[in-house]
Amino acid sequence: MKRSNPKTFYIRTYGCQMNELDTEIMVGLLEKKGLVKTDDEKLADIIIFNTCSIRDLAERKVLGKLGQLGRIKKNRPIIGVTGCMAMAKKEALFKKLPHLDFVVGTNNITDLSDAIDQVIEKEQTVLRTDNKFEENLDYLVASRDDKVKASISIIRGCDKYCTYCVVPYTRGREVSRPLENIVQEVKMLADQGYKEVTLLGQNVNSYGKDFKDKQFLFHDLLYHLDAIEGIERIRFLTSHPIDITLDLMQAIRDLPSLCEFVHFPIQAGSSRVLKKMHRIYTKEAYFEKVHLLRQTVPNVALGTDIIVGFPTETEEEFCETLDVFKQLRYECAFLFAYSERKGTPSSRWKDDIPEEVKADRLHRLMDLHNQIVGEIMTDFIGNTVEVLVDAVNEKGQLKGRSRCWKKVVFDAPSDNPHQFIGTLQQVKVTGFNHQTLKGEVLARELVGC
Numbered sequence: 293m294k295r296s297n298p299k300t301f302y303i304r305t306y307g308c309q310m311n312e313l314d315t316e317i318m319v320g321l322l323e324k325k326g327l328v329k330t331d332d333e334k335l336a337d338i339i340i341f342n343t344c345s346i347r348d349l350a351e352r353k354v355l356g357k358l359g360q361l362g363r364i365k366k367n368r369p370i371i372g373v374t375g376c377m378a379m380a381k382k383e384a385l386f387k388k389l390p391h392l393d394f395v396v397g398t399n400n401i402t403d404l405s406d407a408i409d410q411v412i413e414k415e416q417t418v419l420r421t422d423n424k425f426e427e428n429l430d431y432l433v434a435s436r437d438d439k440v441k442a443s444i445s446i447i448r449g450c451d452k453y454c455t456y457c458v459v460p461y462t463r464g465r466e467v468s469r470p471l472e473n474i475v476q477e478v479k480m481l482a483d484q485g486y487k488e489v490t491l492l493g494q495n496v497n498s499y500g501k502d503f504k505d506k507q508f509l510f511h512d513l514l515y516h517l518d519a520i521e522g523i524e525r526i527r528f529l530t531s532h533p534i535d536i537t538l539d540l541m542q543a544i545r546d547l548p549s550l551c552e553f554v555h556f557p558i559q560a561g562s563s564r565v566l567k568k569m570h571r572i573y574t575k576e577a578y579f580e581k582v583h584l585l586r587q588t589v590p591n592v593a594l595g596t597d598i599i600v601g602f603p604t605e606t607e608e609e610f611c612e613t614l615d616v617f618k619q620l621r622y623e624c625a626f627l628f629a630y631s632e633r634k635g636t637p638s639s640r641w642k643d644d645i646p647e648e649v650k651a652d653r654l655h656r657l658m659d660l661h662n663q664i665v666g667e668i669m670t671d672f673i674g675n676t677v678e679v680l681v682d683a684v685n686e687k688g689q690l691k692g693r694s695r696c697w698k699k700v701v702f703d704a705p706s707d708n709p710h711q712f713i714g715t716l717q718q719v720k721v722t723g724f725n726h727q728t729l730k731g732e733v734l735a736r737e738l739v740g741c
């Protein structure tokens with residue numbers, strides 16, 4: 293049955309910030325086509341799942357949800373899968389989900405509108421999953437809900453090939469976005485009133501390494517972006533420790549807009565496990581870099597990612613990870629149990645750590661991390677932090693983040709709290725609740741906009 297022209301679409305995002313940004317770009321492209329976004333999937337003529345493949349659970353969640361959509365028989369919506377699972381499974385998705393209409397991969401976002409047209413006109417399924425990203429994506433169409441902070445893509449793909457990770461296969465090789473194009477977007481955001489930008493990539497500090505005609509690296513880009521009027525804060529996510537250079541550390545120290553927070557993912561505390569993960573640094577080399585960063589930027593906060601239960605990880609090796617946490621005292625950590633991913637080098641090794649052992653290691657690490665974060669939060673009491681206000685909560689209080697990525701909540705100094713959204717406020721910390729600091733605004737900063 294030929295489907296009538298769609299008017300509305302629903303899009304749901306799984307996975308990392310890069311996927312969230314791709315969703316914002318897809319929303320922009322579909323709105324440009326005249327379609328209207330709805331938050332109710334039952335009302336949508338087109339349903340898109342922008343998916344993640346990083347761990348088994350991420351995929352199972354989407355497949356379960358997509359399976360349920362097969363039951364919608366009457367006025368059947370057009371159903372599409374985009375994102376990393378589209379790349380990991382490609383045409384196999386059509387076999388698994390017979391009601392699926394299109395599969396559009398991470399390198400084919402530009403083709404989205406065309407894919408939908410083909411589904412309608414030719415009444416056939418459409419598969420677009422190129423391995424290489426062509427730099428013709430219109431980033432500037434991105435449709436953002438947040439009006440204070442924006443994420444922008446500066447490099448796509450990953451060339452690191454950690455043995456456990458699907459990303460090099462789902463996102464392809466590294467392709468840096470041209471400087472002029474990035475500057476144009478950041479200037480546009482500044483003109484629209486945005487105060488903070490987060491530069492995104494699977495490995496942002498590889499930026500520029502693929503430029504053949506010029507020597508221009510990540511820290512060079514930071515100097516250009518810091519000079520743009522109106523942008524108060526610049527963040528970046530994520531970094532591979534091997535590419536965190538002294539030049540980058542000095543840029544964080546010297547550039548006023550660069551926030552003092554570095555996501556510095558170690559993944560495991562044992563050099564043997566790191567080698568098996570192909571992380572290309574030892575624990576000792578990692579520690580040296582962290583010390584150099586802390587010397588260069590003394591008030592820097594650190595974040596990390598960890599995988600516990602990597603194949604062959606022993607109890608002693610896991611204890612080395614606990615020890616890293618005790619020594620380095622991360623402010624923020626994303627902790628995961630190893631999940632075998634088809635097609636990755638580590639899937640050739642036996643997933644030999646029982647799930648209950650992985651779960652136990654994860655809990656022990658979480659408990660230690662929570663205890664350390666509690667101590668760090670206690671040390672904040674009495675200090676003053678700069679907060680970029682980005683929302684008002686249900687109690688009418690102002691919410692935002694400090695420069696070092698701490699959530700902060702405090703009472704609005706007037707009856708009209710919304711006037712403070714987008715302003716920087718100096719807040720004296722009076723306490724905390726879990727991972728959120730509580731405080732009171734300093735009187736001299738009560739200027740709204």
Ligand code: SAH
Binds near residue numbers: 456457459598631633
């Ligand atoms: N490019 C980023 C990471 C992107 S994936 C970096 O290198 O830091 C986010 C995190 O998911 C990784 O840092 C890793 O900790 C975790 N991860 C990736 N593959 C995984 C797997 N197979 N099992 C469990 N966790 C995994």
Ligand code: SF4
Binds near residue numbers: 452457458459
């Ligand atoms: Fe995956 Fe490693 Fe690339 Fe990060 S650096 S995306 S963990 S392969």
Ligand code: F3S
Binds near residue numbers: 307343344458462
């Ligand atoms: Fe997931 Fe792809 Fe991001 S696998 S974590 S959505 S790059």
